[in-house]
Every structure is written in C-alpha cells, then in structure tokens.
Amino acid sequence: MNFKVAPEAIELGQLFAQQGFELALVGGPVRDMLLHRPSHDLDFCTSAHPGEFEPILRSWGRDGFWDMGRKFGTLGALKRRGDGTGVQVEVTTYRSDLYDPESRKPEVSFGDSLDGDLSRRDFTVNAMALRVPDLEFVDPFGGTSDLAKGVLRTPVDPYQSFEDDPLRMMRAVRFVAQLGFHIEPETAEAITRMVERIGIVSSERVRDELVKILLSERPRDGVEALVDSGLADLILPEIPALRLEIDEHHRHKDVFDHTMMVLDRAVALETGPDGPVPAPDLTLRLAALLHDIGKPKTRRFEPGGKVSFHHHDAVGAKLTRKRLKALHFENHMVEDVSKLVDLHLRFHGYVDEPWTDSAVRRYVRDAGPLYERLNRLTRADATTQNRRKAQTFEAAMDEMEERVRQLKEKEDFESIRPDLDGNEIIDLLGIKPGPMVGRAYRHMLEYRLDKGPVEHEEAVAELRRWYASQE
Template sequence: MNFEVWPEAIELGEMFADAGYELALVGGPVRDLLLQRPSHDLDFCTSARPEEFEPILKRWGHDGFWDMGRKFGTLGALRRRPDGTEVKVEVTTYRSDVYDPESRKPEVSYGDSLEGDLSRRDFTVNAMALRVPQLEFVDPFGGANDLQRKVLRTPVDPRQSFDDDPLRMMRAVRFVAQLGFSIEPETAEAICDMGSRLEIVSAERVRDELTKLLLSDRPRAGIEAFVDSGLADIVFPEIPALQLEIDEHHRHKDVFEHTMIVIDRAVALETGPDGPVPGPDLVLRLAALMHDIGKPKTRRFEPGGKVTFRHHDAVGAKLTRRRLKALRFDHHVVDDVSGLVDLHLRFHGYVDEPWTDSAVRRYVKDAGPLYERLNRLTRADVTTRNRRKALVFSTAMDEMEQRVRELKEQEDLKAIRPDLDGNEIIAELGIEPGPEVGAAYRHMLDYRLDHGPVEHDVAVAELHRWYDERNADQ
C-alpha cells in the first residue's frame, strides 16, 4: 500500500530509530488514512518506556509537552507548522489495559511487541499500524478487510476483549454512529450477553462515549444500536423505556420511533458556524433524545380509549436532570437540557390562539439563551404525517418568530427588567429592604412584560397604585 504520511511522523520515527526504539502510527489515524479522512491528532506506540522516550519527544515537540497520561505509559507533544497549524502526537508504550473484576479503572501492564499491542485493541479496524519511518503496514487481524466491509469485529474473542475493557462495548455503538459500520454478529451477541459488565466503568467514561456518539454524523443509528444491544438498559434506561407497547387502536405513536425522527430533524435544523445553533450541538441533541422520557410514567388510558401523557414535560425535565447528573454531565448541560425538556410543549398553545405581545415576551424571557434551540426542538417535535397540520404549525412558528424579531427592534427582550429597579422602589415607597421590595419588583416585572417599556412617571404611578391596593387589602 502507498501512504501519504505526515512528514512530522516520519521525522519522529527517525528519531526513535536512531535511539534504537520501534515506533508505529496506530489506531484511528491509520484507519483514517485508509478511509482518506483527515486526522488532527496522531497516536503512536513504541517499544520504549516513557522515561526512555521522554527526551526524544521533548526535542521533537518544541511547542508543547504534556505527561498527564504518564501512569498509563502515555506522553504527548505539540509542534506548530510555519502556516500556524498544529500537529499533536501522543506516544504510548506497548501495553495491555485490563480490568480487575472489582475495579472501575483499568490496570496498565507493558507489552513487548507491536503485534501484541494491536491484539489488545478494541476492534480490528483500530488494530492496524504503520511502522515509521519505514512505512511498513501491519494488519495481523484483517482490519483493512473489515474496514472495506464496514464491519466492527474484535481482534480476539469478543468476550475476552469486553472482559478486559467493558467500555469497548460503548465504543462499538459509538462507531456505528461515527463510521456508519455494523457490528459483526458474534461481537453483537457478546455485547448483549455482557452489558452488565459496564457497571464497573466510571460514569465519566460512559458519558464521554455517549457524547461522541451524539455529536457524530449519524446519532440516530448509534442510539438504535445502543438500545438494541441492551447497553442502554444498563446506563440510560429511560431511552429503551420509550418503546411503549402500542394500544390496539393505535391511539398514540411509537414514542421511541418518534424520538428517533425528532433527533434526525433536530440535527437537520442545526446551523453553520455563523448561525444561532452551530452544529453539532450537544444540548439540542440531548434534548431531542430526552424530550419525551416523561411519557412512560405519565401514560394514562382514559375512557373511550384515549391515551394521555399529562405533564410529561415537567416529569421528563426531572428525569432528565437526574439521569444527566448520574452520568456526570457538566451542570450547564444539565440545566440547559432539562430546561428545554420542560419548555418543549410551551409553543403549542400559540397554534390554537396567537399570543398577545405579553405572552410572546414571556416565552422569550423564559427561554432565555435557549430560545433558538427551543424553537428548533419544537419544530423537530412535529412529526405528524398530516400535511395540513404540519403546515399550520410551521406557519404559526414562522409568525411567532417574526413577531419576536419585530419586538426585538423595539426593545431588548434578552434584558427585560422592570422600569424601576430595587433602589428606586425603596425610594418611591419609603420602605426598608426586604420581602415587600421583592414583591414590588416582581409586580413591576409582570407589568413590564404585559405592557412593554413605559415612561418613568407611568411606572411610578403603577407602583404606587399596586402598593396602595395591596395595603388596602391587608
């Protein structure tokens, strides 16, 4: 095979060879070379121990060096090209990652050959190597053939592989999403049988795999593989729970299938880098995945065969917060995704009866920085096959968004505040700071949302009117 390899990789290989050590490009970069896909970071493995290759790597990477992975046998370095682009490399000693049955973290033991290192990797398509500087292609497990067939298969017996590192099962469904591959039957069977082994893996590592899956080009395919494999039952049970049994009269949609369609539609509604929701957007995709997870708990069969899911938005928001916290997502992600789930039905009332300007202001204020994502989630959630209903909904959303644009030209909806602040309220009413000031502030905020910005004397008159009426009632 002929390879066009980064000159920096060749140079690093020559430096290792001069010192008497083997060096090979491994894993994803080799796979991407064969797929003719760009790789931004280069992974290598070597016969040298970290303390032996550290000075070589520091000489090569004169623009940066890091050793956070030292305990795993990994060191990294950075070099900047004259055009400003960066080449990042990580070099790891030949190794084996093995889990103790009771441990949540892998133990590291060093190996002594490239072929042995490759045998311990997750899948054959990642168990190929390119020795540098000689450019010798090494493929002991048929990875190139599996790459051509778009099949995921483990280099060794899948049960041994997943026992050594259970996270590889999550990687399998992630690669379904990222690469569009299928999982080889024996490997898929092992995943179904061994899913409970994932329980020893830390939530953070599972979260990272799930994040990569969702940010891929094919998140729906990955989620379907995640559920079909049984892995979701272990780490994200709210998703397979959406596979509700359809009642005999088909009074409600297949909620799981609906969710998959919503994910596809949400991805399609993401924007380019200069748009309001640049894709891939983790918050929007998580919200699309989780927007209906409150339905299984709220499903009710009413008289006459009607099926309802009352308050599934509020229930779903609580479930979303709980699950994302358990998976150790950043608190901003937790807040934003649960907020979108809570708000995802808010717009539907507009379709029946267009809102007042006051209601539009409240919608924008409640959505806050999530406004653009909320509108895209709301649009994606309309999966009806009734063209008339779909058109009515889309037209109503277009109209509401236009009204928001017009209101924004008149006032700053993102920074809506009462026309009087707390200090002005205290001065006008002659009261001390306390709960009464808070009540007055909330009333003036409601007044601002209802009436828009008003002159100062109008706001003062309204404050006194409210205060006098409040005191008269007490």
C-alpha cells in the same frame, strides 16, 4: 498500498530508527488514513521504554511535552509547522496488559512485539499499524477487510475483550455513530450478554462516550444501537422505556420512534458556525433525545381510544435533571437541557390562538439564552404526517419568530426590567425594605411584560393603584 503520511511521522520514525528502536503509527490515524478522513493527532507505539525514548521526543517536540501517561508507558509532544498549525503525537511502549475483573484499569505490562500490542486493541479496524519510516503496513487481524465491509469485530475473543475493558462496548456503539459501521453478530451477541459489565465503568467515562455518540454524524444510529444492545437499559434507561406497548384499542405514536425522528430533525435544524445554534450542538441534541421521557410515567388511557400524557413536560424535566446529574454532566448542561424539556410544549398554544405581545415577551424571557434552541426543538417535535397541520404549525412558528424580531427592534428583551426599580418603589410608597417591596417589584415586572415600556408617570400611577389594592 499507498499512504499519505504526515512528514512528521516519517521524521520521528527516522529518529527512533537511528537509536535502534521500532516505531509504528497505530490505531485511529491508520484507520482514518485508509478511509481518507483527516486525523489531527498521531498515535504511535514503540519497542522503546519511556526512559529510552523521552530524549528523542523532547528534542523533536520543542513546542510542548507531557508525561501524564508515563505510568502507562505514554509520553506526548507537540511540534508546530511553519504555517502556524501543529501536530500532536503520543508514543506508547508496546503493551501486554493484565486486567483485574473488578476494574477496567489494567496492570500495565510492557510487551515486546507490535503484533502483541495490536492484539490488545478494541477492534480490528483499530488494530492496524504502519511502521515508520519504512512504511511497512501491518494487519494481523484482518482490519483492512473489516474496514472495507464496515464491520466492527474484536481482534481476540469478544467475551475476553469486553471482560478486560467493558468500555469497549460503548466504543462499539460510538463507531456505529461516527463511522456508519455495523457490529459483527458474534461481537454484538457478546455485548448483549455482557452489558452488566458496564457497571464497573465510571459515570464520567460512560458520559464521555455518550457525548461522542450524540455529537457524531449519525447520533440516531448510535442511540438505536445503545438500545438494541441493552446498554441503554443500564446507562440511559429512560430511552428504551419509550418503547411503550401499543394497546389495540388505544392509539398513540410509538414514542421511541417519534423521539428518533425528533433527534434527526433537530440535527437538521442546527446552523453553520456563524448561526445561532452551530452544529453539532450537544444541548439541543440531548433535549431532543430526552424531551418525551416523562411520557411513560404520565400515560393515561382515556375514553374513546385516546391516550394522554398530561404534564409529561414537567415530569420529563425532573427525570432529565436526575439522569444528567447521575452521568456527571456539568451543572449548566443539566439546567439548560432540563429547561428545554420543561418548555418544549410551551409554543403549542400559539397555534390555536396567537399570543398577545405580552405572552410573546414572556416566552422569550422564560427561554432566555435558550430561545433559538427552544424554537428548533419545538419545530423538530412537530412530526405530524398531516400536511395541513404541519403547514399550519410552521406558519405559526414563522409568525411568532417574526413578531419577536419586530419587538426586539423596539426593546431589549435581554434586559427587561420593571420601569421602577426597588429603591424607587421604596421611596414612592414610603415603605421599608421587605416582602412588600418584592411583591411590588414582581407586579411591575408583569406590568412591563404586558404593556411594554411606558412613561415614568404611567408606571408610578400603576404602582400606586396596585399598592392601594393591597390594603
């Protein structure tokens, strides 16, 4: 088996061998090497303890050294190449951990063999190693075969593996999304039977795995695997809840299937690195996933076999905010995704009756920096199979976007303000600061949105007219 190994790995292996220590490249880098995928960071394990290999790593990694993982037997270093790029490595002493059933944090115990270390890895495709510098390939659990088949299987009994570290269940789903693999039946059954164990994992770690799933090449596959395994019932229950029972007398789209289509379409609408929504965009993908989660709570059966979901946008925005906060997403992400969910139906009225310029300005103002994402979410949400309706919708969206471009050539949407500021309002009306000034300011802002920029005299006349009507 021929391996294209980074020269830094060979060099480091030689340094360890000179001191009488074993060193092996392990885990993801070996897997990615066999898949011909780039791997920027290198993970190693060694027979040496941290105190023994620290001098080697410090002398090799002259451009950076860290020891935050020392208590777990891990030290890291950075070495820059002549072209300015760098290689980052982490080296860990062979491990043979014991786990507390009430925690996924192991009681660290150093091992004495490479095979023993590999046995504690999450999946066989990550339990392969390459000894350096002699390039001996080590695969005690059949990872090569599983890699060729695209199978995820644990190197030891899956129930024991997930009992030790429940986060491995989420990692299985992540590899479905990232690598396009499928979970071996016995391993999949173990996940389904042990989903409750995910409850001992911190929200932050669950969130991080969910983010990796959504930012992968196949986010839909990952979400479907989350739902099929039962994990979503615990970490994102609003998504499996979209599988609404279809009443034979009432017709509506299967909301879960629709959501998966919207997620696919939103991903396809992301842009290149120089575009307005560079791929992969977590905000857009979260909004696509969550945009209809208000439907189960708002479903109503109407006369004539119709089903309605009135105000599901507003209800969904509240549910989105609650769920993302529970998963400890940053505040700006919570607010941005919630806002997109709240606004995702806003454009639909334009299709029936094109808006005035003032309505277009309000749409852009309300969307703010989310304007490009909102338009992509709106387009992705139009999943009708009726070609005429689809073409009408696309044409309306194209028209609205062109009107926005034309309006932006005349005025700066990003800084729309009333033609009169608060101080001018106080001076012109001869009033003191207070609630009336705020009301006047809001009226003049609405007037500005309706009329666009106007001459100063016209703005003054409108302010006086409005103020007179308040008395």
